[in-house]
Amino acid sequence: MIFHHSRRVFLLGSLHARMLDLRPDPELLYISAMFHDTGLLIPFSDTQQRFEVDGADHARKFLLERGFSESAAEVVWMAIALHTTPEIPGRLGPEIAATNYGVLTDAIGWGMDRLESGRLDEIVAAHPRGDFKKEFLQTFVDGLKDRPDTTYGTVNSDVLEHFVPGFRRTSMVERVNNAPWPR
Known part of the structure; x- marks a missing residue:
């Protein structure tokens, strides 16, 4: 499922890029698409950080070990780390925008x-x-249920709130009110 989803993300992102006259590096876009959800899967889902960061870290390591430049690895890292973030990816580089557009199209029909x-x-x-x-x-539930605190402030908390009995998202108001400051 993740393989086919990731390939669709690449192809759909490429179509959006062409339509919008973006010119992503196809290799970096492909790597971004193929690694964007790896943070949901074992062994990449065993850390207490956002799954997007897990996937981004894994992709960066993969690229650097194969001689890609730091700047190429950074582009891919950003595309993966931000792929679920509303509005921001579309204002960044073409690989970052196209990855997000491909994800949005395949996941929610955007x-x-x-x-x-x-x-x-x-x-x-x-x-x-x-x-x-x-x-x-x-796949989201399985990849996030053992690290629910990593979903704060993301669309990922929607998934856990819907499928995991007893999960309740923490709000920003609660975080401010529960901060260790006296006022």
């Missing part, structure tokens, strides 16, 4: 109406969705 339906059909034929909605959400 921008589908602007893409050629024939191209969408080709992508889904090559990389089927199967029971994507159910499997995708279950």
